[in-house]
Amino acid sequence: MVQTRPTLQGTFGMVSSTHWLASAAAMAVLEDGGNAYDAAVAGAFVLHVVEPHLNGPGGEVPMILAPAGGAPKVLCGQGPAPAGATIEHYTSLGLDLVPGTGPLAAAVPGAVEAWLLLLHDHGTKSLREVLKYAITYAADGHPAVERVGATVETVRELFENEWTTSAELYLPGGVAPKPGGLLKNPALAETWRRLIAEAEAAGSDREAQIEAARKAWREGFVAEALAAFAAKPAMDSSGERHAGTLTADDLAAFRPAYEDPVTHTWNGWTVAKVGLWSQGPAFLQQLALLPDELEYATPEYYHRLIEGTKLAMADREAWYGDSTEVPIEALLSPEYTEIRRKLIGERASFDLRPGSPEGREPRLSRHARYVADGGVTASAIGAGEPTVAKDGLTRGDTCHLDVVDRWGNMIAATPSGGWLQSNPVVPELGFPLGTRLQMAWLDP
Incomplete structure (x- = not known):
């Protein structure tokens, strides 16, 4: 080559x-x-x-x-x-x-x-x-x-x-x-x-x-x-x-x-990200949801990666922030990760599905829900984004x-x-x- x-x-x-x-x-x-x-x-x-x-x-x-x-x-x-x-x-x-x-x-x-x-x-x-x-x-x-x-x-x-x-x-x-x-x-x-x-x-x-x-x-x-x-x-x-x-x-x-950074070890690499005042830990959740044994660049790999990304971003919407009640350790725990992995089926999901770490009920802004449900208005386009x-x-x-x-x-x-x-x-x-x-x- x-x-x-x-x-x-x-x-x-x-x-x-x-x-x-x-x-x-x-x-x-x-x-x-x-x-x-x-x-x-x-x-x-x-x-x-x-x-x-x-x-x-x-x-x-x-x-x-x-x-x-x-x-x-x-x-x-x-x-x-x-x-x-x-x-x-x-x-x-x-x-x-x-x-x-x-x-x-x-x-x-x-x-x-x-x-x-x-x-x-x-x-x-x-x-x-x-x-x-x-x-x-x-x-x-x-x-x-x-x-x-x-x-x-x-x-x-x-x-x-x-x-x-x-x-x-x-x-x-x-x-x-x-x-x-x-x-x-x-x-x-x-x-x-x-x-x-x-x-x-x-x-x-x-x-x-x-x-x-x-x-x-x-x-x-x-x-x-x-x-x-x-x-x-x-x-x-x-x-x-x-x-x-x-x-x-x-x-x-x-x-x-x-x-201190938030860290997660995946495939022998320890990845460091900024804390919950940023969206950085979402990447660590993505890695945690991606099984180690998957063959890279296969259809199954991409499906798992994309569906895991949706789940991580849904958790971001519900749980990230300055006064979050849920520690990042709970969101990255093996127990919680396994629960979230089971949500990944054979077909793509179109739903915003935040989880319930430590049994807590997720909270989403009505604007996040509205956009997730497919509503599109001038006020909703880019809501919460730059x-x-x-x-x-x-x-x-x-x-x-x-x-x-x-x-x-x-x-x-x-x-x-x-x-x-x-x-x-x-x-x-x-x-x-x-x-x-x-x-x-x-x-x-």
């Missing part, structure tokens, strides 16, 4: 990401003596610049790091809901779903704080050293990927009529970014330059500089601009203009946190970054949210808030 792609090997380490410029920046850091965590931070900030339709500084990031010779750890860069984002607040506005776009869907941005914490605790480079790549691409421009302009076109009317600060950045002269055309974001470059300036004003110590940058982000000029902009009513996917609930206090209170256009037909997506260095340190991260189509651009910062709360149901 002729291989059309080479086997990739290296001595400094290896980088994989969803954009070549982010991979190149991260690789440059490895070649300059940085470790996997330095490289990941550099690559991540480049991703914020070159894939604004897939992630941004106003979004979030789950990451798993595996230090050489140490146990894997999760770093949670998912910001919480603002204190004012209550069920009562949304329903008082006449809403039965959190809008898919706009200030009401904004959680506390978690990505930048998490990347800065990673750099502080595990990196070796200064903030200036890792941000220089992102600053250059934002200030001098980068070749726009095709999907940036295509995404802008889907929300052109919204940008031109309502989100005019976004139009100024992404529709200059009424023209969307052309594939390969130079796309600049000078305001974002200036945000990163100012963050560096505030960091270096704290002295020459690397860790102190990064702490100063974190404070500037959550309590200083960035937080002030984000809170002020969130308070301004903006058109969202409900068809109405609403102000957000994000405040300076919400931004100041957030701290990224380390935690819907980003007023008509519900355009969705956001995400990006990814993996790095391993010469010493064996590894990291896998999935920056997401804060898309250009999420919220209006904050003009003095060069990026919008995210919309992660769109995935929350308004059910007690």
Whole structure:
């Protein structure tokens, strides 16, 4: 068999990401003596610049790091809901779903704080050293990927009529970014330059500089601009203009946190995922439901995989969340897995079938039930998913970054949210808030 792609090997380490410029920046850091965590931070900030339709500084990031010779750890860069984002607040506005776009869907941005914490605790480079790549691409421009302009076109009317600060950045002269055309974001470059300036004003110590940058982000000029902009009513996917609930206090209170990953061993491999505040454990449930002895790529294999995926996702709908009453151990237990396996018959199922771990009755939002029962309306399309256009037909997506260095340190991260189509651009910062709360149901 002729291989059309080479086997990739290296001595400094290896980088994989969803954009070549982010991979190149991260690789440059490895070649300059940085470790996997330095490289990941550099690559991540480049991703914020070159894939604004897939992630941004106003979004979030789950990451798993595996230090050489140490146990894997999760770093949670998912910001919480603002204190004012209550069920009562949304329903008082006449809403039965959190809008898919706009200030009401904004959680506390978690990505930048998490990347800065990673750099502080595990990196070796200064903030200036890792941000220089992102600053250059934002200030001098980068070749726009095709999907940036295509995404802008889907929300052109919204940008031109309502989100005019976004139009100024992404529709200059009424023209969307052309594939390969130079796309600049000078305001974002200036945000990163100012963050560096505030960091270096704290002295020459690397860790102190990064702490100063974190404070500037959550309590200083960035937080002030984000809170002020969130308070301004903006058109969202409900068809109405609403102000957000994000405040300076919400931004100041957030701290990224380390935690142990959820793991499952399948076919001799121990797979680590982020916890129940994400959908990560659904993959572990999929593996648990897939018998070890199945021959790969056979019809039976695919049938079992697909039907098991449906069961895992049904459990996700019923049991995953911040205040889940069911521990992940129960969902991954051999006893529960065997009960679920017995539901896989010879034919495909069209039902949403969450289980009853520890004998508990599953709870599903009426919106999840409605979609599962085949109902399709403008409000149901994409309900609970990253819907980003007023008509519900355009969705956001995400990006990814993996790095391993010469010493064996590894990291896998999935920056997401804060898309250009999420919220209006904050003009003095060069990026919008995210919309992660769109995935929350308004059910007690």
